[in-house]
Amino acid sequence: MYSWSFFPIFQASDLFLWGLWVTVVYTFGSIVLGLVLGLALCFCRLSGNRALDWVAQGFQELFRCTPLLVQLLWFYYALPLLLGIDIDNHVAAMATLSLYAAAFYAEIFRGGILSIAKGQSEAGAAIGMSKAQIMRRIVLPQASRRMLPAFINQSVIQFKNTSLISVISVADLAYMASVVNGQTYRPLESYTAVAVLYFVILFPLTRLADYIERRLRVSE
Amino acid sequence: MSVASPAAADTILEARGIAKSFGQLPVLKGIDLALTAGEVVSIIGPSGSGKSTFIRCMNMLERPDAGEIRFRGRRVGARFADHGAEIGQGTLRRHVGMVFQHFNLFPHRTVLQNVTEGPTVVLGQSQKEAEAVAMDYLAQVGLADKRDAWPAQLSGGQKQRVAIARALAMQPDALLLDEVTSALDPELVGEVLGVVRRLADQGMTMAIVTHEISFAAEVSDRVVFMEGGVIAAEGSPQEICREPRHERLKAFLARFNA
Ligand SMILES: Nc1ncnc2c1ncn2[C@@H]1O[C@H](COP(=O)(O)OP(=O)(O)OP(=O)(O)O)[C@@H](O)[C@H]1O
Numbered sequence: 001m002y003s004w005s006f007f008p009i010f011q012a013s014d015l016f017l018w019g020l021w022v023t024v025v026y027t028f029g030s031i032v033l034g035l036v037l038g039l040a041l042c043f044c045r046l047s048g049n050r051a052l053d054w055v056a057q058g059f060q061e062l063f064r065c066t067p068l069l070v071q072l073l074w075f076y077y078a079l080p081l082l083l084g085i086d087i088d089n090h091v092a093a094m095a096t097l098s099l100y101a102a103a104f105y106a107e108i109f110r111g112g113i114l115s116i117a118k119g120q121s122e123a124g125a126a127i128g129m130s131k132a133q134i135m136r137r138i139v140l141p142q143a144s145r146r147m148l149p150a151f152i153n154q155s156v157i158q159f160k161n162t163s164l165i166s167v168i169s170v171a172d173l174a175y176m177a178s179v180v181n182g183q184t185y186r187p188l189e190s191y192t193a194v195a196v197l198y199f200v201i202l203f204p205l206t207r208l209a210d211y212i213e214r215r216l217r218v219s220e
Numbered sequence: 221m222s223v224a225s226p227a228a229a230d231t232i233l234e235a236r237g238i239a240k241s242f243g244q245l246p247v248l249k250g251i252d253l254a255l256t257a258g259e260v261v262s263i264i265g266p267s268g269s270g271k272s273t274f275i276r277c278m279n280m281l282e283r284p285d286a287g288e289i290r291f292r293g294r295r296v297g298a299r300f301a302d303h304g305a306e307i308g309q310g311t312l313r314r315h316v317g318m319v320f321q322h323f324n325l326f327p328h329r330t331v332l333q334n335v336t337e338g339p340t341v342v343l344g345q346s347q348k349e350a351e352a353v354a355m356d357y358l359a360q361v362g363l364a365d366k367r368d369a370w371p372a373q374l375s376g377g378q379k380q381r382v383a384i385a386r387a388l389a390m391q392p393d394a395l396l397l398d399e400v401t402s403a404l405d406p407e408l409v410g411e412v413l414g415v416v417r418r419l420a421d422q423g424m425t426m427a428i429v430t431h432e433i434s435f436a437a438e439v440s441d442r443v444v445f446m447e448g449g450v451i452a453a454e455g456s457p458q459e460i461c462r463e464p465r466h467e468r469l470k471a472f473l474a475r476f477n478a
Pocket residue numbers: 242247265266267268269270271272273274
């Protein structure tokens with residue numbers, strides 16, 4: 001019978017906390033950058049300009065149809081050869097996570113914007129509002145409410161995906177689990193502790209997404 | 221827009237030779253219609269005859285393939301200086317309001333905010349000024365007490381009256397109404413028609429697409445019968461609604477009197 005001992009794990013709690021902090025920073029950083037870039041991508045898709053639409057869609061498909069793990073490895077090991085420069089692993093991690101997030105957020109934005117009835121834009125146009133005013137004041141406020149559950153779900157996925165940056169040696173939470181395992185020889189406790197940490201953080205968020213979704217369904 | 225071209229001294233809005241197809245389907249085949257100041261013109265006709273498409277061309281929500289829209293004699297383009305256009309569609313829409321069949325109120329704005337949106341954002345009025353004006357118009361349509369309600373809390377008739385107040389708050393020179401009572405329960409039609417009737421009495425220039433033939437006959441100065449993308453008959457309410465001579469117009473009206 002295996003005898004559990006979390007004591008060595010508790011002793012390493014500062015490593016876990018540091019790893020958690022790194023995970024949070026990369027997750028939030030890539031969410032913010034991903035949102036900005038995703039919105040830009042979405043506007044390219046909806047611009048009515050064939051070339052912009054095509055480029056944005058190509059970008060999205062590239063990042064949606066290849067695994068994030070492969071993207072990370074490619075940005076860290078392959079791209080530097082192509083460009084002839086060194087890319088710091090932290091930079092590669094943040095950039096890849098952000099681009100990956102942007103591809104998915106763009107699709108959420110696009111779906112949200114397209115779900116707003118045409119009559120809303122027309123009502124704005126009929127009182128003389130410009131396209132930008134209609135987007136900012138009429139469409140986006142309504143679309144963002146509808147996008148919220150999908151946005152939270154995608155961000156939960158993003159939080160978990162961040163664990164992949166450990167393969168290019170960024171010391172995030174998952175990476176720290178391996179470090180602690182190496183120090184304590186307690187893989188069961190190390191990896192269980194990390195899994196519990198992820199779960200404790202993300203479970204409330206998925207509940208929140210469900211709650212918002214239910215409330216939106218009632219109010220619409 | 222204060223300077224009118226001399227040729228059309230009191231023509232507010234004019235459509236000339238408007239044609240429009242959706243894909244292979246020709247929907248409008250050359251329509252001319254002018255609204256003079258204070259005039260109420262009703263547009264009637266069977267479903268699919270192009271009434272909505274035409275009235276939407278009048279404020280460029282639909283872009284005509286051919287023909288032109290003139291506001292106070294000035295040719296309107298999608299953008300200022302488009303193909304020799306003299307004013308942009310934004311200017312046109314600031315001066316010509318529209319009310320839709322399905323109201324299209326902004327659900328994330330209160331009743332008052334719906335009405336002040338245009339005056340503040342488009343006309344640059346201060347919040348205070350816009351609210352004062354908005355309250356006047358909400359009172360006119362009998363909804364002053366609903367100022368802080370959300371659109372979702374209103375009946376269809378109330379929604380449509382807010383939509384009318386929203387259009388009026390822009391202090392337009394003309395209003396375009398597309399079947400503003402068609403989405404309403406029968407018992408709510410009267411309150412909206414009452415508001416439109418009062419606007420007509422106050423001298424508002426209007427084009428009204430409607431299936432309410434007796435209402436059209438009563439408030440209009442002129443009635444236009446559209447069929448198959450053209451104006452098939454046109455005249456006073458008496459000539460069109462009461463003593464129709466055009467065969468298909470007779471058949472069309474017969475369905476309402478049955
Ligand atoms: N955006 C569009 N795309 C394709 N076809 C359209 C579009 N809008 C209208 N049509 C078609 O154009 C024709 C005229 O439509 P329109 O809505 O102008 O008719 P209407 O006279 O207003 O009819 P109703 O009395 O039913 O409102 C119809 O055959 C309709 O299907």
